[in-house]
Amino acid sequence: MTALSRTTPASPSLLHSLGQGKNLPGLLFMLPAAAFLLCFLAYPLGVGTWLGFTDTRIGRAGVFIGLENYEALWSDSVFWLSVFNTILYTSVASVLKFALGLWLALILNENLPFKSFFRAVILLPWVVPTVLSAIAFWWIFDSQFSVISWALMKWGWIDKPINFLGDSTSARASVIAANVWRGIPFVAISLLAGLQTISPSLQEAASLDGATPWQRFRYVTLPMLTPIIAVVMTFSVLFTFTDFQLIYVLTKGGPVNATHLMATLSFQRGIPGGQLGEGAAIAVSMVPFLLAAIMFSFFGLQRRKWQQGGND
Amino acid sequence: MASVDIVNVRKSFGTVPIIKGVDISIADGEFVILVGPSGCGKSTLLRMLAGLEHISGGEIRIGDRVINDVPPKDRDIAMVFQNYALYPHMTVEENMAFSLKLRGVEQAKIDERLKPAAQILGLTHLLDRYPRQLSGGQRQRVAMGRAIVRDPQVFLFDEPLSNLDAKLRVSMRTEIKELHQRLKTTTVYVTHDQIEAMTMADKIVVMHDGIVEQIGAPLELYDRPDNLFVAGFIGSPAMNFVKGKLDANDPTKFVTAGGVALPVGKAPDAAKGKDLIYGVRPEHFHLAGSGGLPARVVVVEPTGSETQVVIDIGGQELVAVFRDRISAKPGETLYLTIEAEKTHLFDAASERRL
Ligand SMILES: Nc1ncnc2c1ncn2[C@@H]1O[C@H](COP(=O)(O)OP(=O)(O)O)[C@@H](O)[C@H]1O
Ligand SMILES: [Mg+2]
Numbered sequence: 001m002t003a004l005s006r007t008t009p010a011s012p013s014l015l016h017s018l019g020q021g022k023n024l025p026g027l028l029f030m031l032p033a034a035a036f037l038l039c040f041l042a043y044p045l046g047v048g049t050w051l052g053f054t055d056t057r058i059g060r061a062g063v064f065i066g067l068e069n070y071e072a073l074w075s076d077s078v079f080w081l082s083v084f085n086t087i088l089y090t091s092v093a094s095v096l097k098f099a100l101g102l103w104l105a106l107i108l109n110e111n112l113p114f115k116s117f118f119r120a121v122i123l124l125p126w127v128v129p130t131v132l133s134a135i136a137f138w139w140i141f142d143s144q145f146s147v148i149s150w151a152l153m154k155w156g157w158i159d160k161p162i163n164f165l166g167d168s169t170s171a172r173a174s175v176i177a178a179n180v181w182r183g184i185p186f187v188a189i190s191l192l193a194g195l196q197t198i199s200p201s202l203q204e205a206a207s208l209d210g211a212t213p214w215q216r217f218r219y220v221t222l223p224m225l226t227p228i229i230a231v232v233m234t235f236s237v238l239f240t241f242t243d244f245q246l247i248y249v250l251t252k253g254g255p256v257n258a259t260h261l262m263a264t265l266s267f268q269r270g271i272p273g274g275q276l277g278e279g280a281a282i283a284v285s286m287v288p289f290l291l292a293a294i295m296f297s298f299f300g301l302q303r304r305k306w307q308q309g310g311n312d
Numbered sequence: 313m314a315s316v317d318i319v320n321v322r323k324s325f326g327t328v329p330i331i332k333g334v335d336i337s338i339a340d341g342e343f344v345i346l347v348g349p350s351g352c353g354k355s356t357l358l359r360m361l362a363g364l365e366h367i368s369g370g371e372i373r374i375g376d377r378v379i380n381d382v383p384p385k386d387r388d389i390a391m392v393f394q395n396y397a398l399y400p401h402m403t404v405e406e407n408m409a410f411s412l413k414l415r416g417v418e419q420a421k422i423d424e425r426l427k428p429a430a431q432i433l434g435l436t437h438l439l440d441r442y443p444r445q446l447s448g449g450q451r452q453r454v455a456m457g458r459a460i461v462r463d464p465q466v467f468l469f470d471e472p473l474s475n476l477d478a479k480l481r482v483s484m485r486t487e488i489k490e491l492h493q494r495l496k497t498t499t500v501y502v503t504h505d506q507i508e509a510m511t512m513a514d515k516i517v518v519m520h521d522g523i524v525e526q527i528g529a530p531l532e533l534y535d536r537p538d539n540l541f542v543a544g545f546i547g548s549p550a551m552n553f554v555k556g557k558l559d560a561n562d563p564t565k566f567v568t569a570g571g572v573a574l575p576v577g578k579a580p581d582a583a584k585g586k587d588l589i590y591g592v593r594p595e596h597f598h599l600a601g602s603g604g605l606p607a608r609v610v611v612v613e614p615t616g617s618e619t620q621v622v623i624d625i626g627g628q629e630l631v632a633v634f635r636d637r638i639s640a641k642p643g644e645t646l647y648l649t650i651e652a653e654k655t656h657l658f659d660a661a662s663e664r665r666l
Contacts, residue, residue, distance in 0.1 A: 166362075199395070204364050205397040208387075208389060208391050209385075209410050209462075215414060221416075223401045
């Protein structure tokens with residue numbers, strides 16, 4: 001191919017430019033990664049999308065039925081409830097994770113005694129397998145044996161155990177709390193890494209310029225942290241939006257679908273319910289939301305004007 | 313503008329003493345340079361002045377106010393950092409206006425202060441740039457501009473020129489000096505470069521290992537160094553030191569360990585009989601006819617404007633600098649005289665001047 005394109009230098013075709021010295025080895029080196037991506041990302045995604053247009057059930061190959069699954073979902077109130085739940089869950093949990101994570105990162109960035117010990121402890125919720133921590137939360141939220149109810153009763157604040165996962169509002173609050181607990185380490189440690197790239201002399205300069213601690217945060221720390229905040233929060237939103245394990249262990253979507261997220265509903269319809277086609281359609285409906293989050297990060301991540309040009 | 317008094321100030325990091333009792337008084341409008349080798353505690357002292365380091369002992373006053381426990385933002389001090397510490401997300405204009413904005417100065421007033429400052433520093437056409445888009449020298453100017461617009465009581469500079477190339481450093485030296493003559497703000501300037509200190513300061517404070525070795529005007533330090541450290545630190549190339557004693561019969565002669573006699577000006581009585589160190593600056597050697605002190609040439613280093621020659625006198629290597637061009641070859645003998653009045657005698661034990 002290389003020889004061929006050399007003999008016809010007049011045609012600036014794609015092949016030609018690919019064949020030029022540097023690009024070919026580059027392409028060759030990309031092949032394994034591309035093959036890997038195709039097998040393990042593109043193929044399942046393609047199959048999932050295709051299933052969404054069929055009436056496949058477990059044990060019975062389906063036929064193409066066009067948009068029927070989506071039409072059914074359009075008028076399915078449980079589906080719309082799960083969309084609402086997912087948006088509520090993602091937005092409340094993300095905001096909380098951001099606020100608490102930033103706060104933790106700021107504290108950890110101070111000169112604390114036992115600094116590295118605290119930094120290690122912060123990571124714990126993240127390294128524990130989700131299912132394990134979900135089971136722990138299951139006990140914490142148990143209607144009989146909840147440690148929270150027990151403590152509150154000891155102090156005499158309440159007189160009977162709270163049924164955390166029993167009614168829709170408290171169930172939603174409970175799963176959000178569990179998700180926040182699990183997601184904070186990622187946000188806190190990433191933001192801490194970001195904070196540590198900010199030169200301390202900037203803070204010193206600001207304090208000599210007359211800034212109060214709040215003003216130093218508002219006008220120096222926060223603006224310099226925005227690029228990393230954009231990355232971290234995009235990932236956090238994606239993780240939260242697609243969360244499955246916590247909900248599945250804690251509530252299985254109940255009570256009365258109050259905590260069903262799109263991911264859990266898709267699984268429930270598809271696997272235990274056997275309606276693979278419909279489950280796939282629900283999963284595919286998540287894609288526009290995820291794309292929106294990625295677009296947001298794409299624009300949020302663009303290098304700010306002050307980061308461009310020159311080097312130090 | 314204000315005077316600054318540093319009284320018996322101490323600083324320890326943990327149990328390690330870094331500043332061991334420093335006294336400096338700085339008059340209103342004075343340009344004082346703290347100079348000393350790296351690690352002697354200059355930056356630490358400056359940062360205590362700024363309020364960025366806690367003061368372990370002693371007192372610092374600005375004007376009549378003791379500022380030991382005043383937070384940095386209330387000290388009315390502006391500092392130029394070695395790495396400039398410009399806010400990367402703000403334009404030059406925003407960097408310079410930041411402190412005024414924080415104090416709630418209205419935009420019209422800010423412009424009024426900012427424009428002339430930018431003018432003085434030649435930053436007018438750069439006001440919309442971000443720090444990343446500036447060269448080292450321009451960043452340096454912005455850092456100074458940020459200090460100037462505030463019109464503070466005291467300017468602090470921490471090695472502001474050490475990140476610049478040699479040529480720019482020389483021109484910025486002049487610029488800072490001119491700026492001080494125009495603004496007359498009390499300035500404390502830290503450097504490890506004795507040439508910077510000599511050329512810019514009204515008063516030099518020589519520091520070494522957390523103590524002040526000597527305070528004085530540049531030429532005072534050059535002409536009458538208090539001790540061996542200052543004598544060796546100020547001046548380039550450095551002063552030559554030779555061990556020996558005064559001649560028992562003739563106190564105008566210093567006899568080296570190798571038995572060579574060197575001329576001395578007025579030797580004080582205290583010097584008689586003691587082990588001494590004789591100091592002579594390279595520029596105080598002169599070529600003589602054949603009657604002078606014989607010196608064997610070891611190395612000749614012409615710089616164009618002058619010639620540095622490493623010579624051997626009685627087994628001791630010394631450096632001499634001549635304004636003339638010298639065509640001597642290594643191994644040849646030069647005949648030299650020494651300006652006796654400009655030589656120095658130090659007690660070998662205490663290293664103090666006699
Ligand atoms: N925060 C600190 N903790 C411990 N030691 C320090 C600290 N800051 C400076 N030092 C020590 O204090 C000494 C003086 O430092 P510094 O004032 O920066 O010297 P310089 O004269 O070069 O500016 C050095 O030995 C340095 O290691
Ligand atoms: Mg320093």
